[in-house]
Amino acid sequence: MRRMRSPLIILMLVYFFSVLALVSVPGVDDSGQPFHMSALDAAYFIAIMQTTIGFGEIPYDFTDSQRLLVFLLLLPNVVAWLYSIGTLLGLILDKQFQAAFLRNRFGSHVNAIKEPFYIVCGFGNTGSMTVTGLLARGIRTVVIESEEKTVRRMMLKDRFAHVPAVVGRGRDRQLLELAGLYKENCMGVIATTNYDQVNLTIAITVKLLRPEISVLARSENQRVSDNMASFGTDAIIDPYRIFAGRVSLALSSPVKYLVEDWLISVPGSELRKVVEPPRGPWIVCGAGRFGGRMIKQLQKSGLPVTVVDVHPDRLPAYERAVLGRGTEEHTLEAAGIADAEGIVASTGDDIDNLSIIMTARHLNPRLFFIARQDERQHNELFDSSGADLVARRSRIVARQFLSAVTTPLLQSFMQHLRRSDEKFAERVAAKLKHVLQNRAPSIWVFELKGEIARNLRFVRARSSKVVLEHILRNSRSEENEFLPCVCLTLERGAQRKFLPDNEVELQIHDRLLFAGRDEARRQMLWTLQDSHSLMGNATGKHLPRGGLWRWLSER
Known part of the structure; x- marks a missing residue:
């Protein structure tokens, strides 16, 4: 505001002396008598003169002396007015002023948030998917993004209209504080930028300033991941390691891979069919971060791998290696494409990866194709490429973030799934397939506390016990059929029961993880929140809802 000080002072001084001069010069009224303008009339006339509106002479026609004075006052008043307006417009258009104004408005919007929220650093492909998923689950977010054009595009979309966003670096301590880091309802910080070192700095900063909240x-980069783990980062997401691990799982247990894929897919999307990568020779084009992890997992599964890479210094590390990009026929032929059973297009360029897939398909259409995709705008191209599996980095990371934030029990269930035998995985697959109607499930968690706990006590006081089956049945249906869902986990204190029996007794503070159709979640919530429905399921008797009739029925 210092820049506006001089123009405003000049404007007020010119205005004051102009009013004083106009009041001092006498005029005449309608009857020809001497007349001095009032201060209000003079102030009004000078105002309309400054702004060049010009409503005319008031309250009477001016004398020659008054008109001469107005002529002398006209230029300095208009100049003072235009100078002030020009300075004000220059200030409004100034980048620093705009940034300061937007930051102040951002801080006000953050302070107005009363619900639990997460700070999301980075609003690229991964960040936008993460924020969209959190909003869909009713969780508020605050965004810090380094690119101004990205924030502007975000503001144009209706679904992000109420998401506070600011331009800046997420590793800036002051900006994190402005984003609500110290607010009690800040649940955690999610670092989604494309730069590992930036994410490391954000994680360290948050863990030092507020160690009690979650950092994802x-x-x-393995070195950066190890560094993050050393100071207790709550979740470290490496999309390439996750994808390579899932391919390894598909090789060792297709049914476990299938169950995992169903549980992490977008609710309502079509269920994936069984994926069985071949156990013959493989070609990996690109031995960078993603390719290196794929090579390691394939070799760990006992499969022969030929590496194709354009960097000569990477090739000596592998027994079978060919120098090249993999987009050329002669390179793939030298790598043994005719005898291979699978190929991984893992370069850092989406177009090159598509070219590898197309060239390889021309040479050997029987191959199992795996492709890496980095840019979301290429989704349709990769869908049309016919690749059996596509490693979409942003989608993998966003799903892991959402799972860690909204359904941490799902992570423990999938870890147990991987450790279990094939029979357990087949039981889970059979139960899910029975209820899902070929559509990916919704995932939800109910904790038996608050109103639900009061209803549970109410029913237990009038019945022997409440078991899992009592909340799995449709209380609003005459047939009382089972809801289309599966209970995956029951957590009680430090103990967890996976795929619990329907006869297990429910207790206060139990946490239950379910997978199924969304209508099952709504119906189950109704049963848990309505003591009469829960009582009906537990006893087979439906109590009257009126107090008098209930009293009579209990006699």
Whole structure:
């Protein structure tokens, strides 16, 4: 505001002396008598003169002396007015002023948030998917993004209209504080930028300033991941390691891979069919971060791998290696494409990866194709490429963030799934397939507390016990059929029961993880929140809802 000080002072001084001069010069009224303008009339006339509106002479026609004075006052008043307006417009258009104004408005919007929220650092492909998923689950977010054009595009979309966003670096301590880091309802910080070192700095900063909240960070570098783990980062997401691990799972247990894929897919999307990568020779084009992890997992599964890479210094590390990009026929032929059973297009360029897939398909259409995709705008191209599996980095990271934030029990269930035998995985697959109608499930968690706990006590006081089956049945249906869902986990204190029996007794503070159709979640919530429905399921008797009739029925 210092820049406006001089123009405003000049404007007020010119205005004051102009009013004083106009009041001092006498005029005449309608009857020809001497007349001095009032201060209000003079102030009004000078105002309309400054702004060049010009409503005319008031309250009477001016004398020659008054008109001469107005002529002398006209230029300095208009100049003072235009100078002030020009300075004000220059200030409004100034980048620093705009940034300061937007930051102040951002801080006000953050302070107005009363619900639990997460700070999301980075609003690229991963960040936008993460924020969209959190909003869909009713969780508020605050965004810090380094690119101004990205924030502007975000503001144009209706679904992000109420998401506070600011331009700046997420590793800036002051900006994190402005984003609500110290607010009690700040649940955690999610670092989604494309730069591992930036994510590391954000994680360290938050853990130093507020060690009690969750920090979730993306990292594709093993050294950075180990560094994050050393100071207790709550979740470290490496999309390439996750994808390579899932391919390894598909090789060792297709049914476990299938169950995992169903549980992490977008609710309502079509269920994936069984994926069985071949156990013959493989070609990996690109031995960078993603390719290196794929090579390691394939070799760990006992499969022969030929590496194709354009960097000569990477090739000596592998027994079978060919120098080249993999987009050329002669390179793939030298790598043994005719005898291979699978190929991984893992370069850092989406177009090159598509070219590898197309060239390889021309040479050997029987191959199992795996492709890496980095840019979301290429989704349709990769869908049309016919690749059996596509490693979409942003989608993998966003799903892991959402799972860690909204359904941490799902992570423990999938870890148990991987450790279990095939029979357990087949039981889970059979139960899910029975209820899902070929559509990916919704995932939800109910904790038996608050109103639900009061209803549970109410029913237990009038019945022997409440078991899992009592909330799995449709209380609003005459047939009382089972809801289309599966209970995956029951957590009680430090103990967890996976795929619990329907006869297990429910207790206060139990946490239950379910997968199924969304209508099952709504119906189950109705049963848990309505003591009469829960009582009906538990006893087979439906109590009257009126107090008098209930009293009579209990006699």
